[in-house]
Ligand code: SF4
């Protein structure tokens with residue numbers, strides 16, 4: 200059966216409903232718990248295996264050793280202090296595709312995906328950040 | 331009257347994607363159409379060869395923004411097949427669940443686009459509003475709205491909880507109610523039903539001959555669905571109907587998609603009811619043994635196919651992707667024949683094309699030049715018969731083709 204104006208009633212009813220559009224950025228919707236946003240790095244847990252770097256599909260993460268090198272003594276002698284291992288993670292926020300594969304790859308749970316997603320910037324350089 | 335040929339595209343002929351259609355007209359009647367693809371060749375297959383299997387999940391997921399789960403499922407199935415991994419049941423159910431949710435959002439999107447193409451933007455507003463419900467569900471389950479990243483080699487990355495199942499059921503009930511309403515709108519609203527009827531005709535024979543897939547084929551009464559014919563994920567354990575229609579036109583394709591939406595709601599209910607407990611992933615090796623595999627998935631637009639050849643390293647040697655639009659796009663020329671110029675956008679949109687997924691390297695053949703890598707149809711058939719005889723021990727030479735003596 201053909202009925203012209205089938206949606207008419209629904210459209211009229213919509214005038215009395217509140218808008219379906221949310222008023223972002225004035226009203227922010229909470230992101231779900233599993234959301235994959237900006238990464239967070241726990242320096243004390245990282246052992247520098249660089250598995251995260253290896254598995255990252257877009258080469259967005261770099262782990263660098265920022266610890267002190269071993270103190271050098273006279274030739275042949277044992278170093279007094281072994282090299283200190285301390286790692287830093289640098290992420291290109293514009294390269295990262297927020298897949299959180301690095302989080303899965305890290306056996307030491309040194310990486311975590313947060314719910315932070317408002318990362319836009321007018322300056323390209325500001326997107327390379329230490330996390 | 332003299333015939334004129336006009337180019338339509340490559341700037342969004344129907345959807346906002348590049349493809350060029352050269353249409354020869356006699357008055358406003360279409361006599362002939364030629365299609366030109368290749369504006370958006372992204373070299374994904376080549377890129378996949380220089381990335382590891384894990385990295386490729388995310389690369390191949392980005393073949394399509396809408397069938398992203400189908401592509402990544404198809405890819406991981408291939409790799410799991412070569413590595414002989416036994417994927418846990420729970421993971422398979424979660425894959426099917428996300429697959430069906432993907433179909434929901436894709437078909438709702440299409441319904442809106444179809445409305446838009448025929449100037450019925452009210453429908454677009456309503457269906458896209460409802461599509462948000464599915465997108466929110468997907469984002470809750472997987473962590474993202476478009477590229478879900480749920481698949482990994484050997485299982486899935488995120489489990490679902492009891493609370494989430496409750497949310498899914500509530501959302502599905504709401505969506506089912508809305509979809510039933512759209513089914514009424516599509517069949518009863520005179521402007522819509524008349525505008526879509528007898529537009530873009532594709533007969534059953536042509537659909538079979540041109541190898542159409544998905545809702546395009548099913549609307550021409552081709553009873554074919556990979557979920558039933560070659561079950562993957564958890565589809566072998568779910569009962570569902572394959573929706574077909576014999577209108578053979580855009581109206582039929584609309585009905586098939588609406589029917590599939592309603593069927594998907596039932597499937598989702600079954601999946602969340604029967605989902606078994608247990609682990610969601612098995613450990614996968616980084617190096618995949620030598621081998622090759624083909625896997626197929628029923629993406630919302632039709633059969634999606636991936637082929638992978640491995641060489642024992644942690645990177646594949648060859649990855650081949652056949653997106654559903656490539657199978658359907660041949661049918662568009664047939665659909666447009668004897669149609670009217672004004673119907674071009676809706677006929678193209680009716681196959682739910684995705685040109686960026688389809689764009690592959692093309693080899694132009696002209697006067698026998700640049701024919702490297704090309705093989706004659708007869709020789710290809712001979713080759714395949716021999717291949718099956720040697721590798722599988724099956725003799726297919728007795729099967730005669732329709733027009734073969
Ligand atoms: S973050 Fe994790 S995976 Fe990356 S180097 Fe540190 S320990 Fe290894």
Ligand code: SF4
Pocket residue numbers: 254255256257258259260290294295296297298299300301302
């Ligand atoms: S989230 Fe993905 S793209 Fe971003 S740094 Fe981690 S692995 Fe790389």
